[in-house]
Amino acid sequence: MSEISAPSLPARSTRSDSVKFYGLWIAVAVALLVLPRIFSSGGALTTFSLIGISIIFALSYNILLGQTGMLSFGHAVYYGLGGFLAVHGMNLIASSKLPIPLPLVPLIGGVAGLIFAMILGWVSTRRSGTAFAMISLGVAELVASSALILRSFFGGEAGITANRTKLFRLFDWSFGPQIQIYYLVAAWTLIAMILMYALTRTPWGRMCNAVRDNPERVQFVGYDPHMIRYIAFCFAGFFAGIAGALSAINFEIANSAYLGAVQSGTVLFAAYIGGVGLFIGPIIGAIFVTYLSLALSDLTSVWQLYFGLIFIAVIMFAPGGIAGLLMKHRPVLRAGMIGTVLRSYLAALVPTAAMLAGLVLAIEIVVHHTVNASDDPNIKAFGMSFNAASPLIWGLAAALIVVGYIVARKTWTYVAHAWDTAMTAAREKGFLA
Numbered sequence: 001m002s003e004i005s006a007p008s009l010p011a012r013s014t015r016s017d018s019v020k021f022y023g024l025w026i027a028v029a030v031a032l033l034v035l036p037r038i039f040s041s042g043g044a045l046t047t048f049s050l051i052g053i054s055i056i057f058a059l060s061y062n063i064l065l066g067q068t069g070m071l072s073f074g075h076a077v078y079y080g081l082g083g084f085l086a087v088h089g090m091n092l093i094a095s096s097k098l099p100i101p102l103p104l105v106p107l108i109g110g111v112a113g114l115i116f117a118m119i120l121g122w123v124s125t126r127r128s129g130t131a132f133a134m135i136s137l138g139v140a141e142l143v144a145s146s147a148l149i150l151r152s153f154f155g156g157e158a159g160i161t162a163n164r165t166k167l168f169r170l171f172d173w174s175f176g177p178q179i180q181i182y183y184l185v186a187a188w189t190l191i192a193m194i195l196m197y198a199l200t201r202t203p204w205g206r207m208c209n210a211v212r213d214n215p216e217r218v219q220f221v222g223y224d225p226h227m228i229r230y231i232a233f234c235f236a237g238f239f240a241g242i243a244g245a246l247s248a249i250n251f252e253i254a255n256s257a258y259l260g261a262v263q264s265g266t267v268l269f270a271a272y273i274g275g276v277g278l279f280i281g282p283i284i285g286a287i288f289v290t291y292l293s294l295a296l297s298d299l300t301s302v303w304q305l306y307f308g309l310i311f312i313a314v315i316m317f318a319p320g321g322i323a324g325l326l327m328k329h330r331p332v333l334r335a336g337m338i339g340t341v342l343r344s345y346l347a348a349l350v351p352t353a354a355m356l357a358g359l360v361l362a363i364e365i366v367v368h369h370t371v372n373a374s375d376d377p378n379i380k381a382f383g384m385s386f387n388a389a390s391p392l393i394w395g396l397a398a399a400l401i402v403v404g405y406i407v408a409r410k411t412w413t414y415v416a417h418a419w420d421t422a423m424t425a426a427r428e429k430g431f432l433a
Contacts, residue, residue, distance in 0.1 A: 113241020275321025
C-alpha cells in the first residue's frame, strides 16, 4: 500500500488550486442539500441515510487499514457500542427531560467508541500484522458474545429501542419524518469527512503512513509506532461510534447484529472495494456496497454469494479498488488516449457480459437444486423467469459461459494492446514517469 492515503493540496498551492480544493467541499455540501429535492421518495431518503452512515464507518476503518496498515476484523465493536450507548442516552434524555437535542446524540456514540477504543486498543495495538488482526477478531467475538449474555444492557437478541421524537426539539424539528433524519445524517457525514480528511493532512497523519510502510524506520528516528497506532485506533473508534449512533437514531433500535462479524466484514468490503490507498476510495466503496446490497437483496435470495464474488474479483483484478482503477486512467485521459481505451472496453463488454449472464444463470440453477430442490422449478432471479429443471436452461448457461469466455479472451487481448498503446503515448507526452 504505497499509495498516498489522501489527495493533497500542494505545498505551494496557487489561488486556482485553493479555489478547486475548497470548491470541491462546497460542491459536496450543495449536493447533500439538493439530493432530497431530486429524489424525494421515502425509500431514496432511507438509502441516502444508510449511505451516509456507511461513509463515516468506512472512512473510520480506513484510518486503521489504509492509513496505518492495521487489518481489523472487529471494527464493528466500536460501531455497535456507540449505537447501544446512543440508544441508552436517548432513553435517559427523554425520561429525565434533559435539554439535549437529538443532533448532539451522535457525540454520545462517538465518546463511547473512543472510550472503548482507549481501553481495548492499548493491548491490541502493541502488535501489528497478523497478530493485530487475530486480536481484533478475538475481541469482536468476546464483545458479540457478551451482547447475548448481558441482557440487562444489550437487550438480548431483540436489542433495545428508543423514541427519537421524545427528545428536546431543536428549531421545532421532531425528527420523526425521514427527511429530517436525512439532513441530520448528511450534516454529520460532511463534518466527519472534513475532520478525517484534516487528520490525514496533519504530521501525525503522515506518521501513520510511515508506520504502515516501515515501522522499524519510524522507531529508528525516535517515534513510538505503538503510540501512533494507538492514537489511530482511538480516532477510528470515535468515528465508528458516531456512525453506530446515527444508525441507532435512524432505526430507533440497537441489537446484537451491530456488533457481529457481518458488520465488520461489510466495512472491510466497502473499504477494500472502494480502494484503501486513496481518501475517496472508502467513500466510493460505501456508496457501492450499500446500494449493491439493497439492490441485490431484491433481485436474488443468494445476494451474499454475488457480494463475495465481486469482492474476490476486485482483490484479483483491481487490488487498488475502484478509486485506484479510476486513477490509473488519469494519465491516459490527460494524454488524449482515453477514446482508444474506451473503444477496446466496449468491444470486450458484450462477450464478458454474456459470460457473466451464463455464470449467474448457472449459480441460480445450482442454488435451486441444492437448497430449494423441493420448490417449484419455475423461479425468478434478476427480473427473469425461467425453469431451473429445463435442460435448455442448463445448455444455455453452459453455452454462454464457454462461448462468452472464448470470445472475451480475444477481446481482452485487444484491451491489453490498446492499454499499452495509450500508456506509451502518455509516457512520451510526460504524463507518466
